[in-house]
Amino acid sequence: MSSSMLLERLDGARTLASINDDDVAMSTLAELHTRLVAVPAPQGLRSLGDIASEMLEQVPQALKRLADPADRRLLRSWASAVAELAGEPGDRMLHWDLHYGNVLAARREPWVAIDPEPLAGDPGFDLWPALDSRWDDVVAKGDTLRIVRRRFDLLTDVLGLDRARATGWTLGRLLQNSLWDIDDGECRLARSSVAIAESLLNRCPPPNGR
Secondary structure (H helix, E strand, C coil): CCCCCCCCCEEEEEEHHHCCCHHHHHHHHHHHHHHHCCCECCCCCCEHHHHHHHHHHHHHHHHHCCCCHHHHHHHHHHHHHHHHHCCCCCCEEECCCCCHHHEEEECCCCEEECCCCCEEECHHHHCHHHHCCCHHHHHHCCCHHHHHHHHHHHHHHHHCCCHHHHHHHHHHHHHHHHHHHHHCCCCCCCHHHHHHHHHHHCCCCCCCCC
16 A cells, blocks of 8 residues: 655744734734644543653652752642642643744644644643743843733633633643753752743632632
């Protein structure tokens, strides 16, 4: 039997990062995200429930390797948020890395998401890459907390997510990233992770949203 592969031409030089208006770029990304999570993930994909359990098991050792007591308190709070939600991990199709750089201009449609790392879970776990998009520009504007909150509100509005629950799972994503960093030898939490957590926790307590 012969087989064939259908390829689509994309503009590799034009990503969502090329759009100066952050609201427009984030709205476009949110619409793509909505289409991805509209149906349950196919059988056989890795589950967010399994990932959550693995993360919680790693937390005690990770805490020992953080130098700053404030960082340790933050990591514990992120782990607590995950523990609250781990029993309801969700079953949607997640991209796992949907940020501005992974959305390219196309011909069939204006924009197409690329380079997924498929995962079955709650859409709230998939928000961090968008919140972190073009982070240097966010910091340069000098209003990090407001920009993160605006992005989060836009994403949760378009996706129709409960904000408390989405906050909890976003903290879970910060926990995952931090555990990876600590495993690579870091002894401090990433400043971007701390800023995103501060933006969300100062206005929306985790998690217990249903």
